[in-house]
Amino acid sequence: MFLRLFILLLIQTFPSGNDPPLFNNSIKLSLKKVIIVGEDRKGPYKLPDIFILKNSEIAIKDTITLERERDYFLNTKTGTILFFESLKKEDKVTISYHYFPFTIKKEYKRRSIGSFMQGKPVLKEEKIRKDTTKKYEKTGITIGGAKTFSIGMNSYGGFSFDQSLRVNITGEITKGLSISGVLSDENTPLEPEGTTESLEELDRIYVTVKGRGIGATLGDYILHYKTPTTPVIQRDLLGVTGNIKRGGTDVNVAYGIPRGKFHSLHIKGIEGKQGPYQLTSPEGEEDIVIVSRTETVYLDGFLMKRGEKNDYIIDYSLAQLIFTSKRLITEESDIVVEFQYTKIGFRRSLYSTRVDYKKSNYNVGCFFIRDGDEITQTEGFELTKERKAFLASIGDDTTMNWMGSGVYVGEGKGDYSFSDSFYVYRGYREGEWNVSFTYVGDGKGDYVYSDTLSGFVYVGYSSGDYVSKIRCPLPDRVYTTGFDIGFNDGKNLKLQGELFGSDYDRNILSSIDDNDNKGYLTDLNGNLNLVKSKWGDMNILGGYRYRNKNFEPPSRMEKKDFEERWNIRSSTGMEEIKNGGIVYSKENLFLSKANVSSLKRENSKATLREGVFYLRRKNLPNVDITSSTVSIHGDTLLRSVKKTDVTIAYSVWRILPKIFATQELRNESRRKRWREGGGELGFLLLKNSKLVFGYNKRSDEIYNRNEEGYERESRTITKKLVFETEETNIFKGSLNVTSRERRFTPHFPGENTELLFIEFATHSVSFMRRLDIETNYSVTGKNSVVFKEIFYEVKEGTGDYSKDPTTGQYYPDTLGNYKRKIDRIGEGNPVTALKTYIRVGITPAKIIRCNLTASITEENKGSEKMPIYTLRLKRFLNDSLTVKGRQTLDGNISLYLLKSTSFSYSLNFLKGLNNELVTRAKRDYSDRNEFRIEQRLTEKSKISLEYSRKRRIEERVEGGLEKSERKEEFSPEYSHYLLDNFEVRIKAKTGNVKIEEPLWYSQLGVINIKTEGISPSLDYTIKNSAIIDACFTVTRNSIPIHEDDLPYDVKSFYPVGITTDWKIGTNISISSMFSMNISYNGLNRPDKKTMHSANAELRADF
Structure with missing residues (x-):
């Protein structure tokens, strides 16, 4: 055992560079093959072995061999692999490798090690060589991560101390008790971008312990609780939670600090506007920040998925929501967004407890939640005595703060x-x-x-x-408690009753207006099976919900389609809902349902009648028929809504036809009706390809009392084309085209709109990854013209309208003095937004490798859209038409023509224009070209030549050139190994810089700067112990202008005279776990005193 431990330490300390393969002949290595199953993340994934032989692994995904450092990173010491692109759940990667089969391991286990982040196994092992793990290796915990301590100081008296920790834990503590988690004290202060489906949870810190019937989490977790019929609360918390399950009893206790304050917002869609839709606080404030990953978005009652390739994207910092072209937003769209947000105010805390019991046919549950502000802990806001007294004097009035x-x-x-x-x-x-x-x-x-x-x-x-x-933010607090009881015999009868209570204080600093803090809600539901036979089942449904005006729910308790069904907004006042219905169904054949509901509020009441019929039978068409009627009475203009919807779909061989028709009648100040009909025709092509054509037409009509009939207000036509294919593993593509046109008849005011959405994406990977091409093209074209109703005065008695002097409204009058006309306002508002990119990777042979990426974004208000659609770049970045745009090109090519000679070229190009703020409209341009030739002279020496040319230009659209900077530089470098572990290098550079700032320093003209420098350096490796590197740089800048006349930015980047910079550092490998970095820097500028700085860092990898 001691001998093997000694050999193990030698393996970790001996370098693997030019040293001979010391152990390859003395120890027979084991070969293992492992299949990694994806989890919709990059990793890291844990392999079952450590001490893997470097460069021995072969990773294959879908017959394609992956490349180290390009497709993945493998830590051979800890046995973890990180992929640069997320592995989908259906993806599998087979990896084979050699490893040292020592019985001393970092872990002792009795099952496959799963994800680094989760407790479930993700690997399927296929051993080529029999495992040598001993029988006593029953359980184990895998711990990996890093801990660093850093101390820094400088000659100006500055001193800093920093430390960081990140630990990944997974495994079994004992039999039946597992642990998983991530520990870290690193901060991620910025909210991530909400443009992807799954965000990297780098700021998640938690430890979860699970056993038989018990579980606990310390750190970040999501508190989610709902009764059998009602959602109660969902919060992202930082704290602790634990639960126990025994014999039908489920007990949960939680305490934590919410990452934000909860709010539910209903937004009515705007015709032709995909976004942005502004999210606000309950007080209507827009300057809020949405807590990432806490949003839940519903469109017309359906849950949406985040991501540019899915349904919506969200800007957390600006609190703005944008829908993609896959979800067309109209004036009928109901958008419900639930989210947590932060703003200046008080820190909140939440604690809850719940107990659920279920046995046989009964279930009983109760809970208590306290969610409120802590007046002793403020964030971005100081609660002074004066402000505290002021808030105590205004009570619960949120308009007085x-x-x-x-x-x-x-x-x-x-x-x-x-x-x-x-x-x-x-x-x-x-x-x-x-x-x-x-x-x-x-x-x-x-x-x-x-x-x-x-x-x-x-x-x-x-x-x-x-x-x-x-x-001044008002500190609030709400107590919520609830009790529920239910009965279900599993055959004929199901009953559920719930009672909730709340105590909501909008201002805990004031006792004024506290007489309305307490409220309650009760909810009763029942389901009785009347008939159960071979001809079908018949059930009777019933429900009753009452909420008094003071009840404050911890989260939204209405169903997600509440607004869609009732055509009224959800509210927090008094509300009473009664419903009853009957359901008749036959399994695998049909379902029919009739339901009647009534809603009552303080100033309004409504009745909802619904009917549903579904036909589901093999070899028969799928038929969906829904009908609903809402009657509303009270302080609202909307009196009634009648809606009928019919959909028929049928699959014939590989053809998928579908037709639908919808009609809605609305009785408002004027009776309105809209009818829509259309269909889709889909084709299943080959094996994994699908083509769908869609067409529908909608007509909006308004009732004309004089003619006692409906006349068309507008007509809307929507067309779509969808094509998706993935016949092979080397190519997949998709095309989505949607057009929508709405036009108002000449005698009605409104906004004529034309919308076009095009999204085209492909990804092609040739055999052995010799050619990798990815393209994406997305464009949104919109054109709108507004027609407005205008009343103009004519001679008394010759007009058709008169004006009410009190309200200013016009009303029909055959003897009036006003006439009405419809006038076009402006020349229209065309907007075209385009985003496209192409990425090409070429590796035709080992001697050449090329990568190229080009991207274009353009938001243009020109009336001619075809030049934008067809990428006529001359029409892009136009000072008068472009709102904002950017064009970029990045590429590199490497040639290995001879074994000792290599050539590389890289380029970068950027061109942009921002006209969003007219007074600050700016144009920027930059390009960079770099050439590098490297020649190996001998086995120990080489020489390289590098030439670069850079240019950067900033302009104001109104004021002209603001700054221009051009730089050319030539840098030769020679390196030589004096010993196998001692390398010396010397690098020289010479260049010219030309800077012009005519907007602010026009009198200086072009500023010419000549820069020269030399930089000797060395690297010394102490075998198995440390690496020492040192560098000394001398730079001289000469400018034919007096230093005092130079702009400040020029003097800062190019100080006139000689600047010296020196650095010495060492990386010491104390052991296979511990390492230390020590560095010292010195800087001497001609315009400042010499500055010295030093830094020391101790790192532990485990």
């Missing part, structure tokens, strides 16, 4: 002065007051921001966008 933001700081210490009743900007440290301003919307404030002054200017009452006030 505005306070003046001006703070007197003394003469010469502030930026503003107070004059009469408003503040005047004086300049930085030229005033006596510091003031905070809040954006309240156009025409709702008293101040505007001045770009010229870089401050706020008073423009008069309700004439600006900002106010000199801040909104």
Whole structure:
């Protein structure tokens, strides 16, 4: 055992470079094949062995051999593999490798090790050589990660201490008790982009322990609880939770800090607008940040999936939602978004407990939740005595929590002065007051921001966008408790009853208005089977829900299709819903349902009648018929809605036809009706290809009382084409085209719109990955023209309308003095948004490798769309038509013509224009070209020549050239190994830089900078112990202009004179686990004192 341990340590310390294969003949290596099953993530995935022989692995995915450092990274010491692209659940990667078969392992196990992040196994082992693991290896825990300590200091007195930890844990503690988790103290302060389906959960920190009937999680987790019929709460928390399950009893206790405050928002869609849709707080504030991954989006009652290739994308920082072309948004669309958000205020805490019991035919449950602010812990907000007294005096009124933001700081210490009743900007440290301003919307404030002054200017009452006030957040708290009981005999009868109570204080600092804090909700449901025979089953359904006006739910408790079914918004006031219905169904044949519901609120009531019929029978068409009628009474213009929907689909061989028809009658201030009909024709081509054509037509009509009939208001035609193919493993592609056109008749006002969505994507990988091509083309074209109703005055008695002097509304009058006409407003509003890219990788032979990526984004308001669709680049980045756009090209090519000679060329090109802010419209351009030739002179020496040319130009659309910088540089380098472990290098450079800033420094013209430098360096490797590297650089910049006349940015990047920079560092390998990095830097600039800095870091990998 000691001998094997000694050999093991030698393996970890001996280098694998030019050393002879010391152990290859003395120890017979084992060969193993492992199949890795994907989990929709990149990894890391844990292999069942450690101490894998370097470069011995062969990884194959779908007959394609993967390349190390390009497709994956393998840690041979810990036996973990990380893929650079996520493995889908249906993907499998077969990896074969040699490993050292020592009985001393990092883990002792009795099953396959699963995911690094989860406890379930993901590997299927296929051993070529019999496993030598001993019988006593029964259980085990795999721990991997890194811990670092870092100390830094500099000659200006700066001192820093930093440390980080990230640990991955998985395995079994004892028989029947498993553990998994991630521990880290690293911060990820920025919210990720919400453009992908699965976000990397790098900020998730947790430890989960599971056993027979018990479980506990410490760290980040999701608290999700619902009764048998009602969702109660779902929150992302940082804290601790535990649950016990024994004999039908389920007990859960949780405590944590919510990552944000919960809010549910209903948004009505806008015709032709895919987004962005602004998400707001309950008070309507837009300056919020959505907590990533907490959003749940429903469209017309259906759950949406995040991702550019799916249904929607979301900007967490701006709180904006955009739907993709796969989900067409119309004025009938109902969007429900549930999310958690953060803003300046108080830190919240939440704790809950619940107990559920289920045995035989009965179930009983209860819960308690406390969710509220902690007044002793604020975030971005200071609760002073004055603010605390102010909040205590306003009670629960959320419109009164505005306070003046001006703070007197003394003469010469502030930026503003107070004059009469408003503040005047004086300049930085030229005033006596510091003031905070809040954006309240156009025409709702008293101040505007001045770009010229870089401050706020008073423009008069309700004439600006900002106010000199801040909104003081009200600390709130809600207690929610609930009890539910149910009975289900499994045959004929099912009953469920629930009772919830809440105590909601909108301002816990004030006792004013606390008499309305308490509320309750009760929900009763039943299902009785009347008939059960070979001809079918008949059931009676019934339900009752009552919510008093003060009940505050912890989350949205209405069903996701509430707005779609009732045609009214969900609310938090008093509400009573009764429903009853009958269901008759035959398994594998049909289902029919009739249901009647009534809804009552304080100022309105509604009745809903619904009918459903489904036919499902093999060799027969699938038929869906739904009908609903809503009658509404109360303070609303909408009186009734009748909707009927019929869909018939049938599969004949490989043909998939489908037809549908929908009609909706709406009784508002004017009776309206819309009818829509159409169909789809799909074809299953070959093995894995599908082609679908779709067409539907919609007609919106308004009832004409004079003619006692409906007349068409507008007509909408939608067409679509979908093609998907993946016949082989080397090619897949998709095409999605959708067009929608809406036109109003000439005598009706409205917005004529034309929409076109095109999305085309392909991915082709040739055999052995010699050629890899990926393309994506996505374009949205919209054109809209607004026609507005205009009333103009004519001679008394000759008009058709009169004007009400009180309301300003026009009403029909045959003896009136106004006439009506429909006028076109403007020339239209065309917008075309295009996004496309192509990526090409070519490796035709071992001597050449080439990669090229080109991308174009363009948002253009020109009326001619075809040049945009067909990528006529001359029409792109137009100063007057482009809203914003960017074109990029990146590429590199490497040639290995001879064994000792290599050539490489890389390029980068960028061209952009941003016209979103007219006063700051900018154009930028940059390109870079680099050439490098490397020649090996002997086995120990080589020489390389590198030439680069860079250019960067920034322009203002209105003001012209702002800055131009051109740089050329030539750098030869020679390196030589004096010993096998001692390398010396010397690099020289010479170059010219030309800078021009005519917008600010026109008198200087072109600034010519000549730069020269030399940099000797060395690397010394102490065998199996340390690597020492040192570098000394001398750079001289000469400029034919006096230093005091140079712009500040030029002096900072190119100091005139000689600059020396030196560095020495070492990486010490203390053991296979511990390593240390020590570095010292020195910098001497001609315009500053010499600066010294040092840093030491200790790292432990395990």
